[in-house]
Amino acid sequence: MDFRKRLAALLLALASTGAGAQPLDSAQKLPMGWYVTESAPKRYEAGVDTADTCEGTRSAYLRSLSPDENGYGTFMQAFGAQDFRGKRLRFSASLRIKDVEGWAGLWMRVEGPDPKQPLAFDNMQSRALVGTAGCKRYEVVLDVPKEATTIMAGLIMSGTGRAWLDGVRFDVVDASVPVTDLLASRPVVAANGPAGLEDGPASGSKNDTLPLGRVGDVWFNQGRIAADKPYTRNKDGVWVSILGEEVYEHGIAVTGTLGQRALDLKLRAGGRYTRIEGTWGKETVDIQMSPEKLSMRWGKLTRELARDSSAQVNGTCNRYQRTEGARVVDQLDVCGAALGTRPPSAQLVMSFLANGFSPTLPTRGLAAPQPPVRSREALDTERTANGPQ
Template identity: 30%
Template structure:
C-alpha cells in the first residue's frame, strides 16, 4: 500500500530544480542571510505551510528552520523543507540524522524525511510516519536509516509536518556506511549507463504517419518477446554491459526496415553476435513442484538457427545479481532496478512508447507471480497493444494505452500512480465534494470529501445517483472499466466511484433517487485543491475504545504497536473484540497483536518467490506461523470486519488473525491484492507496480483476486446508509452478544 503522502511526493518528482553539490557542513542554517524565507539552497515542498528561518528558537548556532501549519487546514496536506544532493557514491547503508523540536502537532505527525531518487523515480523513502511523532517535545536528535540503493542519483533530505502545529529543525548530518557522505567512495558506473546515443530520441520511423500493417504488428511483437528474453537471460546484459533500452532501438531500425523474413533474421543474428558468446550450463533444474514454470515453447517455433542461439542463451551461466532485476531485501519481491523513467518525455516518441510496452510486458511475463490469473494469452495481449502504443497520437492516448494494458493484469496494486494532467483533461479535472460507494450495486452517496461544499450540493448519504449529464451509470461504467485496473469487480467499482462525478466543467447535471423519488440537481465541481478524494482515508477519531463496558473496538488504521501494552489489560477483560479492518493498518500488527490470540504458533500463510537466475520460475517457500507459546491467550470472541477497503496488508493481517479459533471474519469481498508491491517505471515518467510475491493459505488456496472470504457475509444497504447505520458493526456486536 502506498501512503497518500508518498503519492504527493511522487507527484513532485521531476519538478524540483537541482541544488548545488553539498558538503557535509552545508546542512545547517548559519551561512544564509536571515532575511530570507528559507536558507538557500533549501526548498519548500507542499503548499500552504509557513517555512521560515528562526533565529530565536534553535538547537545550536544562529538559526533553525521553522515549519508552521496554516490557520485553515482545508485540503492542505503537508509542509516540508527539503534539500537535494546529487550523488554518485557507493555504499550499503544511508543514514540521516537531525534535531527536531515540535509543538502542538495534531491530526498528523512530524518527521525527518530521507528520499533517494534514480532514473526510475523514487528508489527508497522514509518520512517517519510510522513513528507517529505528535504533541509537544523538546529538541532531540532523530534518525532515519535504510539500505542505500546502488543506482542513487539524487538524495533529498529534510523534515516535514503533516497536520497542525509547529516544527523546528536543525543540525542535519548525512552518512553513508557510518561516515559523512562526501567521504564515501565513488560508485563504479556500469557500461550500460555510459550509453547516451538515444538520449534525444529513438530515431525510429514509427507512429502516426507510418501505417502499421498486421504483418508489421506481428513482427514487432516477436521482436519485443526476443528483446525481453535477452534482457533477462543474456549474461552480458545481466552484468550491466548493455543498455537494453538503446539496444532495442539499434536492432529495431534494421529489423523494421527489412523487407523479408531472411533480412529480419539477419538483423537479429548480427545483434546476438554483438552481445557476445555465452557459456552453457550442463543442466538446468526446474523443480517438479514449482508454483510457476517458464514456458519457452515459442523458442522451438522460431527460425531453426535463431532457435538454437536462443536456447543456448536460455541455458547460459548467469552469475551474481542481474542488472535489471533483483530480489528486494526482506520479502524478495522483484526490484526492477536500473530502469529509466525518462521523466522529461511527457509524450515519448514511438520508439520509446514501444519500449514502454515491451518493458512492462516482459516484467509480467517473467516476474508476476499471478500471471496465470490473467486468464488470457499474454502474447496475444502483446500483439493487441503494439499498434495502440505505436500509433498513440498524443500524451493522453499514450497514457490511456498504458492504463488499458495495466488493467489487463487484473491486480489491484497496479495503476498509474500520481496525478496526470493529460488524464485529468480526459476524465475531468474537477470533482464533486461527495464520496460515492457502490451499495447494492448502485453508486450511493456515503460521505462528503468536504463537509461544507458537500452539503451545498443538496445530496445526502443514501442518495442513489441515477444519471450524469443525461447518461446512465451503466454506460459510464462500461466506458471507464477498460482503464480501471483491479483484481475483482468489487474493487474495480470502488476505484471507479470517485471518477463518476468528475468533469472539466464546473457543474454536472444529475438525477438521483431519495426515498424512492427521482430528483434533479446541478451540482458544483471543484479542482483537487478544494476537493481531496483521499480525505476520508483511514478516517477515525480513535484506534481503541470500549463499546459499552465489555466490547473492545480496534481500528488498525490508527493503531500503533506501541499502544498495545496500555490497552491490553482492558482488552483482556472484555468478552469480545471487534477489529475493524475496513482500512489500511498504520502499523504492522500481525505478530504483535496476533500473539495475543493464539496459545501456540500456527501456520497462516505461504509464499511463492521468483528465482531470478531462472526468469519465469516461482517456487514455494515454507509456510509462516503467527503466535508463540502463550498460556493465557485472549478467550473472548474476535470479530474482524472487512470490505473492499481491506487491501494488501489489511488482507494479510486478517489471514494471520484468522488462524485463531475464536476469530470470525465478517463483511464483504476484499480487494484481492496481497503481497509486497514491486514498483515499475515506464518511459514518460509513468509509475505503476504489481503484487510481487504470491500469497496463499497454508493449504494452497489463492487470495489474489478472491481476497479474504468472510465467514459471515454482511453488506451495507442503501436504507442503512441513509439512516447513518453501520450494519457490519451492528452484526459484529450481535455475534459477540450471542444474537
C-alpha cells in the same frame, strides 16, 4: 569532495550565529540550498529561528499557514548521489514540534533513472511525531544503490502546526546501523502455495517477489499484488487477476472489477489522512488512515482501530488494533510504501479491500522450534527440575 564542501557551507549557514536576531518569516532567508515544497500553494512556510534552539544558535522552522488539515509541506534540499553510491547514508537532526495536528518527521528519498520509482525512502510515518514535543534527535538511514542519481532530504509536516529542525548531519555508516527504508525488501510468503522451479514471475519483473508495502497479509510492489487472488500489472499498466478481472488507474482514481464487483474509488494522500472513498459494488467505501487511527467502512460493515505505538512490530509498520479489556479482537498492520505521502494508488486500494471489512484476529505464529532431543536425560528435564516423582 565538492559535495562535502557544499554541505559544510550549508550546515555553517544553518548553525551560524545571529545575536539579537528575530525569527524570519521569509523563505528567501532560508539557509543556502534549502527550499520549501508543498501539496498546495501558500499552505506552509519556512524560516530561521534564533529562540529555543535544540543545538547551536539557529534552527529552521516549518509551519502551516492554513487551518486546512489536508496537505503537507517540506523544508528540504536535493543533491547528487555520486559521492554516496554503494554506501549507507544516515540523515539525522534534532526536532521539536508544537500543536501538530497530523504528523511530522524527517524524510529522505533516493532516486534513480526513473523518479516515479524511488530506490529507497523513509518519512518516519511509522514513528511519526504528533502534538507537542521537546527537543530530541531522530534519524533516517538508507542504502544508496549504485544506480542512484539524486538524494533528497528534509523535514516534512502533514496537517497543521509547527516544527523546528537543527543539528543537521549526513554520515556514511556501516552495516551495523540498520536501515529504516520503507521500501526495503522483506521475506515473502507465497500467497497460493509452493511454486515449481519452472514457475517464473507473472509480471516478468526481476523484482517481482520484493515487496514495497503491505496491508495485513497482502503485500505489493510495482508489478504484483499478492492477495488470495493475485493481480499482476501488464505492460499497458492494467492490473489483471488470475480470474481475468481488470483494474485501471487514472491518477488518483482506481476503477474496474475486483471480486466480481464494480470498483470506482479515489485515493487521497499527503494530508493528515490517507483516504480511500467511492463505491465497491453497490456499497459505499470510506477508509481513513492517520498516525493515530484507522477507520474502514463498506456499507454496514465497519472496522475502527487505534494505533498501538508501543507494539513490537517491524519499524516500517504501523499497527492498528481494537481491544476488549486485555484481549485483541481486531488487528491490521500497514507497512512500507503503504505509509508514504504518495502511495501507489491501485496497490493500496486493492490491498485494503482484500483484507476485508470484518475484524481480523492477530496471526498466531507457531511455537518457537526447540533443539532436537538427543538423550533420555533431555526427556527428563521437567522431572529433574521438580525433584523425584
